[in-house]
Amino acid sequence: NAGVTQTPKFRVLKTGQSMTLLCAQDMNHEYMYWYRQDPGMGLRLIHYSVGEGTTAKGEVPDGYNVSRLKKQNFLLGLESAAPSQTSVYFCASSRDSFQETQYFGPGTRLLVL
Amino acid sequence: GENVEQHPSTLSVQEGDSAVIKCTYSDSASNYFPWYKQELGKRPQLIIDIRSNVGEKKDQRIAVTLNKTAKHFSLHITETQPEDSAVYFCAASTNNDMRFGAGTRLTVKP
Numbered sequence: 001n002a003g004v005t006q007t008p009k010f011r012v013l014k015t016g017q018s019m020t021l022l023c024a025q026d027m028n029h030e031y032m033y034w035y036r037q038d039p040g041m042g043l044r045l046i047h048y049s050v051g052e053g054t055t056a057k058g059e060v061p062d063g064y065n066v067s068r069l070k071k072q073n074f075l076l077g078l079e080s081a082a083p084s085q086t087s088v089y090f091c092a093s094s095r096d097s098f099q100e101t102q103y104f105g106p107g108t109r110l111l112v113l
Numbered sequence: 114g115e116n117v118e119q120h121p122s123t124l125s126v127q128e129g130d131s132a133v134i135k136c137t138y139s140d141s142a143s144n145y146f147p148w149y150k151q152e153l154g155k156r157p158q159l160i161i162d163i164r165s166n167v168g169e170k171k172d173q174r175i176a177v178t179l180n181k182t183a184k185h186f187s188l189h190i191t192e193t194q195p196e197d198s199a200v201y202f203c204a205a206s207t208n209n210d211m212r213f214g215a216g217t218r219l220t221v222k223p
Contacts, residue, residue: 033211040122040215040216041215042117042119042202042213042214042215042216043157043202043204043213044213045210045211045212056209058210059114059210059212090156090157097208098145098206098207098208098209098210098211099144099145099164099206099208101147101159101162102147102159102211104156104157104158105156106155106156107156
């Protein structure tokens with residue numbers, strides 16, 4: 001039981017490049033989330049999904065897109081990376097609501113030059 | 114939207130002392146208040162949570178209190194140990210949002 005996994009672990013992009021971060025969970029959770037973590041600002045919700053085929057915006061959605069084609073996977077896309085998107089990205093999942101324990105992945109460190 | 118403020122940003126205690134971290138929130142619709150611990154370079158992990166219909170919850174050395182009227186909630190760690198050193202985040206959740214505080218870096222000196 002791997003829990004929540006993320007790929008890649010680390011990536012360097014040039015401004016304007018695109019990339020996709022992959023999150024996978026094997027706990028059969030309905031809810032999945034993408035957060036970014038910046039120094040001194042805690043975790044901020046980018047997008048979330050309440051089930052396969054659904055997505056919704058969080059606190060800071062601009063510049064990101066997401067997809068949940070399969071229940072176990074939640075993809076975060078950056079179409080045109082900007083230096084302001086340099087951050088650590090965490091994926092999380094919870095059983096069936098925001099009011100349940102969120103299980104986090106190990107994080108992806110992204111540097112945009 | 115919801116705003117969660119967390120204090121202090123850093124806290125240093127001697128081993129065996131108690132540590133208290135306080136948070137306030139603004140959205141009266143918030144009904145779930147988890148606390149996460151994040152060790153250096155690791156992922157956040159839930160240590161305790163409390164729901165809006167409960168005023169206090171305890172789990173061994175860790176306790177959380179909630180004052181809905183004042184929109185305050187606090188984390189209490191007793192008999193601190195060096196392994197308690199980490200960054201602690203409070204959060205407040207509604208049915209469709211989760212907001213985190215900025216974090217408290219706790220250092221427990223042996």
